[in-house]
Amino acid sequence: MRLRASTFSGEFILLALLLLLTSCGLESAPHPPSLYLPQPVTDLTAERIGNEVHLHWTMPKRSTDRVKLEGLQQAVLCRGLAGTPCERVGKAAYAPGAAADFTDHLPTSLVSGPPQLLVYTVELTNRKGHSAGASNPAYTAAGAAPESITGLSAEVHADGILLRWQPAQGAGNFVRLDRVLTNPHQTSSDSMAGVPPPVEQKLETAYAANHDPGGTLDEDAALDFIYRYTAQRVATFESGSHKVEVASTPSGPIVVNARDVFPPAVPTGLATVANPEGHSIDLSWTPDQESDLAGYIVYRREAGSNAAPVRISPAQPITAPAFSDTPVKSGLRYAYSVSAIDKDHNESARSAEVEETLPQQQE
Numbered sequence: 001m002r003l004r005a006s007t008f009s010g011e012f013i014l015l016a017l018l019l020l021l022t023s024c025g026l027e028s029a030p031h032p033p034s035l036y037l038p039q040p041v042t043d044l045t046a047e048r049i050g051n052e053v054h055l056h057w058t059m060p061k062r063s064t065d066r067v068k069l070e071g072l073q074q075a076v077l078c079r080g081l082a083g084t085p086c087e088r089v090g091k092a093a094y095a096p097g098a099a100a101d102f103t104d105h106l107p108t109s110l111v112s113g114p115p116q117l118l119v120y121t122v123e124l125t126n127r128k129g130h131s132a133g134a135s136n137p138a139y140t141a142a143g144a145a146p147e148s149i150t151g152l153s154a155e156v157h158a159d160g161i162l163l164r165w166q167p168a169q170g171a172g173n174f175v176r177l178d179r180v181l182t183n184p185h186q187t188s189s190d191s192m193a194g195v196p197p198p199v200e201q202k203l204e205t206a207y208a209a210n211h212d213p214g215g216t217l218d219e220d221a222a223l224d225f226i227y228r229y230t231a232q233r234v235a236t237f238e239s240g241s242h243k244v245e246v247a248s249t250p251s252g253p254i255v256v257n258a259r260d261v262f263p264p265a266v267p268t269g270l271a272t273v274a275n276p277e278g279h280s281i282d283l284s285w286t287p288d289q290e291s292d293l294a295g296y297i298v299y300r301r302e303a304g305s306n307a308a309p310v311r312i313s314p315a316q317p318i319t320a321p322a323f324s325d326t327p328v329k330s331g332l333r334y335a336y337s338v339s340a341i342d343k344d345h346n347e348s349a350r351s352a353e354v355e356e357t358l359p360q361q362q363e
Contacts, residue, residue: 037064038073038096038124041135046120048140049232050148050249051111053079053104055120057135061097064132069096074125077102078134081142082117082239106142115143115246117239139242146172146233149251154229158262160219165231165251167214172233176247177203179218180228182255197222204234223260223292224344228253263348264290264340267321272336272356280326281356285338287321292342295319303333303355317341333357 039060047054055077062068072093078086094100102122110118118141121134151166163177181199197220205216212233221227230250237244269286283298295317299309313323328334334357337350 035063035065035130036067036069036126037130037132038069038126039064040131040133041122041124044120044122044135044138046118046138046140048118048145048244048246050145050247051106053106053118053120053140055100055102055104055122055138057100057122059094059096059098059100060124063126071095075100075102076123076125076131077104078121078123079104080119082119086119086121110142112144113142115141115235115237117237117242117244118142139244141237141239141244141246143237143246145246146235146248148248149175149231149233152229152231152251152254154254154256156223156256156258156261157217158223160217161221161227161256161258162215162217163229163231164215167212168233169210169212171212172207172235172248174204174206174234175212175216176232176234177205177216177218178230178232178250179203179221182226182228197225221256221258223258223262225258227256227258229256230254260292260342260344261346263346264288264293264342266348267296267338267340267351270336270338270351270354272354274356274358275324276330276359278324278326279328279330279358280324281328281334281336281358282322282324283336283338283354284322285351288340290340290342292344294341294343294345296321296323297339297341297347298323298325299337299339299350300325301335303335309335309337309350309353328358330358331360 039062041057041060044055044057059073060069072095074091074093076088077090079089080086089104090102092102117139120138123131123134125131147168149165151164153164155162179201181197184199201220203218205213207213230253232250233248235246237246265288267285267288271284273282275282296313297311297317298313300312301307301309312325325334333355335353335355337353339348339350341347
């Protein structure tokens with residue numbers, strides 16, 4: 001009896017030791033607590049418009065030790081002339097992963113005189129004010145901004161939109177036009193624009209010999225759309241390897257309804273051939289090249305009379321540059337003309353008349 005009791009006690013102790021050792025092996029090594037230092041910003045940009053600098057960047061989603069950030073994160077903005085200490089110019093809070101924006105209103109000392117390179121950084125801090133470092137530097141320029149554009153106006157032409165403004169000498173290096181499409185979902189059956197142009201597009205007109213041209217033709221503006229334009233003068237500045245821009249404040253916007261009211265070209269090369277066997281007079285002409293061409297309309301009148309030309313082609317414009325007038329009376333002389341029409345129902349003037357007679361049939 002004593003031997004069995006001793007054996008049972010030994011087995012129990014051994015089992016307990018095995019369980020203790022196994023449970024100790026399952027425990028993971030402890031991790032140090034996160035400092036929640038936001039990862040530094042890597043895509044900071046700076047855009048000078050008038051007397052303001054607009055800063056843009058993307059907030060990180062995680063800390064330097066890959067812990068997901070939660071709640072608003074503090075951002076400290078810093079500005080300085082190249083080679084001088086950086087000065088704190090603002091502080092704001094942003095959500096992790098957000099597209100962040102900040103506007104720095106430049107002091108009087110930085111908005112006059114010749115251009116000077118201006119450097120910005122942003123630093124993200126944790127709750128204790130600690131940071132993992134500043135962002136990439138973003139560059140722009142201090143100094144006087146170009147003069148704002150005044151007198152912006154527009155005229156719609158068949159080959160584009162002609163924009164004009166009040167020219168100014170020595171104010172910038174080029175003009176930047178911001179064109180915004182206000183009706184990108186145009187569905188009018190009369191519209192010939194086809195695929196809409198980009199919703200927003202920036203166009204640039206360079207100066208020649210430092211001379212403001214005072215206008216430009218926007219050839220890329222498709223007809224049958226409505227656009228809103230603003231314009232800025234832009235000056236460029238180079239310092240070492242850095243080339244930056246300083247733009248004027250945008251002009252007041254203008255809205256342009258680029259409705260197509262321009263007819264196609266008048267058809268040319270009209271020729272006629274009498275076809276006695278078919279009792280018809282066959283017409284042909286040189287095709288028009290307009291992209292919005294809907295077709296052609298054929299007119300006829302009795303030659304030598306004062307009668308007005310009468311449409312003899314079908315109600316729908318004919319698409320081929322040819323037409324057969326049948327039946328016609330033998331021995332009667334006809335005068336023919338042709339016009340072109342586009343899909344906005346703009347009709348050209350009629351071509352020069354060509355006369356033809358179907359010969360009398362021999363008995």
